[in-house]
Structure formats: C-alpha cells, structure tokens
Amino acid sequence: MGMSLTVTPEPRDRMNKRLPMPFSTQLPEIIRNNYGKWVDRRFHGNGIIEHISETGDRVFTIKVGLPPNSRVSVDTLEKFIEIADKYGLGVVRATRGMNLEFITDSLDKxxxxxxxxxxxGFPVGGWGASLWHITSCTAYLTCTTAVVDAPSITQVLYNHLKPFFTGEEKLPAKLMIFVAGCPNICGGTLAGDIVIVGHYGQAPRPDPEKIKFCLPASAEALKRAVPDVAAVCPVGAIKVFGKPDGSVGIEVDERKCIACSRCKNVCDYFDWDPAKIGVAVFVGGKTSNTGTGPRLPYKVIPWLPVNPPEYREIVAAVRKIIDVWRREAKPGERLGDFIDRIGIDEFMNRLGVPRTRHNRCEEISWNFGVRQFITYM
Structure with a gap:
C-alpha cells in the first residue's frame, strides 16, 4: 500500500489532535522526496552516517552525545538550533538513547x-561497534520514587567510557547501557547490554504512625477492598489486617519482599536503612534481532554500594564486564551472544562474582528471534 505525502501544515493546524499524526509532513523536503528509496549507507568516522538514495540524493546524520537525561539549558538549545540552521537542514532529532542527531546534505557540512x-563540549560518536549511549532516568530531579541518583551515575560512567563512544577505543559490537534510579526501570529498558538498577536492598519498614494515612480508618473497610499499599505488591509480601480495637495493621514479610519499591509509589510512609541502598547490575539483554534475537539480561551482581561522587564500585564493575567481553568476544558479537557462547557460569567466573541465592542465573535459550521464526515457518 502506498503512502501519500502532504506538505507541512500551518502551525495552527498542528494543534488539531489528529491521530495518527501525519509525521511525514514534518520531514525535510529531501527526506520526504526520498522516503522509502534509501538503498545504501556508509560511515565517516564515529558519529557520521551517509545515507544514499536510489535517486542519487544523499543526507548525512551526525550523532551528538548529551548530558544525562538529555538536560541542556535554553542557551545550549539555541546554539544547537543555530548550528542546524547554518550547516544542516534546519532540523534536529532527539533519539531514544538520549542523543541528538543533526541532518545535513554534504560531508563538508x-x-x-x-x-x-x-x-x-559535546562529543560526536556512537553507531557501529561502539558505545551507542548511556541512558538515564530523571531520578531526584523530578521523581518521587528514586532510590539512587541515576543522572550522576550516568555522568561518571560517561567520563570513564567516553572513548568507547567517540571510537578512540574499540568494542566488539554495539553497547547500550541503561541506568535506572529505581526498579520501575524508567531509565529505558531492562533489555540492555548493561543495566544498572537502584534498589533499597532490604524490605521496607512502615512508619508506625504515618502509615495510617495510607490505610482505611477501620477494619470493616477491608471487607470491601484491599488497600493500594498492599494491592500493588507483586509478591504478596504486604499484609493488612484488622486489629481487635477495629483499626488496621500492616506487616511486611521480609522473606518474600524483593525491595521493588512499588509500595513506595503509592505511600511515602515507609522507612529504609540508607546504608543498605545500592544497585543491581544486569548484563546481556538486547532488543535487536541480531544474533539470537531479542533477550532479557542476567542479574549477575545483586548489590553494589552507592558512594557518590566517584561511584568507584559501579565504575569498576562496568569496566570489568566490558573488559572480559572486549578481550574474548568475536567481531560483531553482542555481550548477550558472547555470554551464550561461553555460558553464564563461565562468564560469572571470569568476572569473579560469587553465586548466591540472589544471582542464581539459569541458562536460558533466547533463540526465538524473527529470523528463527521465519526459518521455522
């Protein structure tokens, strides 16, 4: 079925809530004219891709790394716009990986x-066998459920890993890192090559007085509905019950609790031991169909301390994971595919990570990508 392309609407027309939005009307003319006609591409160093159309037209995309969570000042945005207007096609594109892409029509530009x-002060890089991005949630900047400060962890990791983004240091394949401030994983996805997730490291303890604001006033109400603070628990670790005096009590089963902080999302009145707050590290996930196809990661490090501003323990763990992969992976082999080849047990041995009940990873076959499905058909 063909696609009809129309001209960019008037600004006032963009306020009309038309669904789906005709995104093609927002494209630069050279891209709109070559829609569906791109036949080849070539790299010009890290961060610049040339796209070649069957019509002979060419466009160039330049990927620029941004600060954690893509937070830049209005002054910086204005400078980016000036660059896009002067040397580009007057447009920029924000990516899922929280980078910025400029588009132009010549290599010189x-x-x-x-x-x-x-x-x-912004690096150009990514694509190919390199670090594509380190994606972060907002954490304390705007979030009420953040456990750790994901943007500052992200910045420290970028300070150490920038050469992998710019291409000064080589990687076997693409690498995507995600940093989430809490187990809600707003940092991007759990299916990343390396995913760092902040968590409390212990079961919550309800504040004996203030928790009453999150509970029904009387035990009689429990006959009609389960309070949200208990209903949101994914493992049934929170129990609410009627007391002899008619009030409502609450208990947390520490043996069941997975410290996911879902209860914290609906009620602020839980206490945590700050000394036990840390991060878990997952490895080997991906969303692409390369190799064995999309897959979830293994939790290899269940807890690391969070010690700002250097976050040395987190940096050391990430560097170790990358070093093992770089040293032994085949060209083009993503981290998850490398782990599949040598086995998760052997990978953890090479990391020097002990096995406990908290990271008892089981071997799983992720061989269900679209390519494999087509083969089976």
Whole structure:
C-alpha cells in the first residue's frame, strides 16, 4: 500500500489532535522526496552516517552525545538550533538513547557540525561497534520514587567510557547501557547490554504512625477492598489486617519482599536503612534481532554500594564486564551472544562474582528471534 505525502501544515493546524499524526509532513523536503528509496549507507568516522538514495540524493546524520537525561539549558538549545540552521537542514532529532542527531546534505557540512558541537563540549560518536549511549532516568530531579541518583551515575560512567563512544577505543559490537534510579526501570529498558538498577536492598519498614494515612480508618473497610499499599505488591509480601480495637495493621514479610519499591509509589510512609541502598547490575539483554534475537539480561551482581561522587564500585564493575567481553568476544558479537557462547557460569567466573541465592542465573535459550521464526515457518 502506498503512502501519500502532504506538505507541512500551518502551525495552527498542528494543534488539531489528529491521530495518527501525519509525521511525514514534518520531514525535510529531501527526506520526504526520498522516503522509502534509501538503498545504501556508509560511515565517516564515529558519529557520521551517509545515507544514499536510489535517486542519487544523499543526507548525512551526525550523532551528538548529551548530558544525562538529555538536560541542556535554553542557551545550549539555541546554539544547537543555530548550528542546524547554518550547516544542516534546519532540523534536529532527539533519539531514544538520549542523543541528538543533526541532518545535513554534504560531508563538508557534516564535518563542520561535528566541529561546532565539539567546540561546545559535546562529543560526536556512537553507531557501529561502539558505545551507542548511556541512558538515564530523571531520578531526584523530578521523581518521587528514586532510590539512587541515576543522572550522576550516568555522568561518571560517561567520563570513564567516553572513548568507547567517540571510537578512540574499540568494542566488539554495539553497547547500550541503561541506568535506572529505581526498579520501575524508567531509565529505558531492562533489555540492555548493561543495566544498572537502584534498589533499597532490604524490605521496607512502615512508619508506625504515618502509615495510617495510607490505610482505611477501620477494619470493616477491608471487607470491601484491599488497600493500594498492599494491592500493588507483586509478591504478596504486604499484609493488612484488622486489629481487635477495629483499626488496621500492616506487616511486611521480609522473606518474600524483593525491595521493588512499588509500595513506595503509592505511600511515602515507609522507612529504609540508607546504608543498605545500592544497585543491581544486569548484563546481556538486547532488543535487536541480531544474533539470537531479542533477550532479557542476567542479574549477575545483586548489590553494589552507592558512594557518590566517584561511584568507584559501579565504575569498576562496568569496566570489568566490558573488559572480559572486549578481550574474548568475536567481531560483531553482542555481550548477550558472547555470554551464550561461553555460558553464564563461565562468564560469572571470569568476572569473579560469587553465586548466591540472589544471582542464581539459569541458562536460558533466547533463540526465538524473527529470523528463527521465519526459518521455522
């Protein structure tokens, strides 16, 4: 079925809530004219891709790394816009990986954009066998359920891993890192090559007085509904019950609790031991169909301490994971595929991570990608 392309609507028309939004009307003319006609591409160093159309037209995309959570000042945004207007096609694109992409129509202009953004202190890189991004949630900046400060962890990791983004240091394949401030995983996805997730490290303890604000006033109400603070628990670790005096009590079963903080999402009145707050590290996930297809990661490190501002324990763990993978992976082999080849037990041995009940990873076959499905058909 063909696709009809129309001109960009008037600004006032964009306020009409038309669904689905005709995104093609927002494309630069050269991209709109070549929609569906791109036949080839080539790389010009890390961070610049040339797209070639069957019509002979070419466009160049320049990927620029942004600060954690893509937070930049209005002044910086204005400078980006000036660069896009002067050397590009007057547009920029924010990516899922929290980078910024400029688009232009010649290699000379692409190199000029690279030069200008690097003058502003922003690196150009990604794509190919490199670090594509380190994606972060907002954490304490705007979130009420954050356990750790994901943006500052992300910044420290970028400080150490930037050469993998710019291509100064090589990787076997693409690498995507996600940092989430709590188990809600708003940092991006759990299916990443390396995923760092903040968690409390212990079961919550209800504040004996304030928790009453999250419970019904009388035990009689429990006959009609389960309070949200208990209903949200995914493992049934929170029990609410009627007391002899007619009030409502609450208990947390520490043997069942997985410290996911879902209860914290609906009620602020839980106490946690700050000394036990940390992060878990997952490895080997991906959403692409390369190799064995999409897969979830293994939890290899159940808890690491969080010690700002250097976060040395987290940096050391991530560097160790990357070093083992770099040293022994085949060209083009993603971290998860490398783990599949040598086995999760052997991978954890090479990391020097002991097995406990908290990271007892089981071997799983993820061989269900679209390519394999088509083969089976």
């Amino acid at each position: 692409a190199l000029k954009i690279k030069e200008e953004v690097e003058k502003l």
